Amino acid sequence: MNAAAMNASPAYDVDAIREQFPILRRRVYGKPLVYLDNAASAQKPRAVIDRMTDAMTRSYANVHRGLHCLSNEATAAFEEARRSVARFVNAPSPDEIVFTSGGTDAFNLVAYSLGAAGIGPGDEIVLSVMEHHSNIVPWHILRERMGVVLRWIDATDDGLIDPDAFEAAFSPRTKLAAVTHMSNVMGAPTDARELARIAHAHGAKILFDGCQAGVHGKIDVQAIDADFYVLTAHKLYGPSGVGALYGKSDALAAMPPFRGGGEMIDIVEKDRVTYNDPPHRFEAGTPPIVEAIGFGAAVEWMMNVGVEAIAAHEAILAEKALVELGALDFVTIYGRAANKAPIICFNVAGAHPHDVSSIVDRAGVAIRAGHHCAQPLMKRLGVTATCRASFGAYNSEDDVAALVEGLQKTHDLLG
């Protein structure tokens, strides 16, 4: 058992947590729902649902524009959510938090804006083979558009980034490293502080994909010295349609806008335009108001439960799942890092991942199967697809048992 699991607080009451998630009461195919697709998107607690309902039923109006009561209330709630997200990642200032429409949108923002000023033809960007497509394709678009060079680094078998391999990818032309803080396939936290140290020693900036890491442990963008850090709300027990880009204030200040429209401007005349300061410079048009408020409620919910307490509970689940799935001789597990989050990718001998997923679904167990938007990593692992069971704050040890039972049945059926 790893240290986090041994230190798990006995006070963590998973039944009380489950009570807060209305969807967990439903049944699928007559069976109790065992939801193990959290890495794709997590379920929502009552605190988030109620906050969003309240925002729509009591205080809804457009933000930043009106001088009337409802607009002021909506603006205050929207900006309060920004402060919550800033606190969640320990950003020095809420002005360093840009609301986006999700993780994908944040990567595209940085790629577009750095491509417009900061990165030019022949400049290099370091990526790992573990990246989600949302942190690959925007850089490919920059490669196609302006001849930026992508430098790829491998991952270890356990889903880590070896600092020496990382450093070897740098050259005097490297402008940015864009790497995961936790792969959505391998579930292992990369050594963000060390990777940032290396990038900065080479005069490059570093962007972390925190879409999974943010769910499973305390994030401190100052401690790791991230230049950019990406979050998405729907995996953090919040709504879809909203995410956040943390950017150091000087990095954001140097970036031109991504999209043009209302709210991101200072002055608009017939022959010139000037832009607002960050974060508003990057939030063109009416933002996802209710979703951002829900995002704030979600990270407040996590901080109230205790990010570390959730992680300690999840470490017990990860340990149990690795041991019990590992005991099934027909199951191959990909990635077994010691401090891995409960994101377990595996295959069942003789069965296609899609079939495994469909069969366990009939037993009420929701897992994911496919390439997980990580085709370069699938190639590295020598597979085209895997199954993925991913656990969250409300999963219990019974859920691990239900998964194991479902896999045994699948093997009996197909093996």
Ligand SMILES: Cc1ncc(COP(=O)(O)O)c(C=O)c1O
């Ligand atoms: C590691 C990782 N990065 C980025 C994303 C993309 O986030 P979004 O769905 O908010 O665009 C995901 C979502 O699957 C992810 O798992």
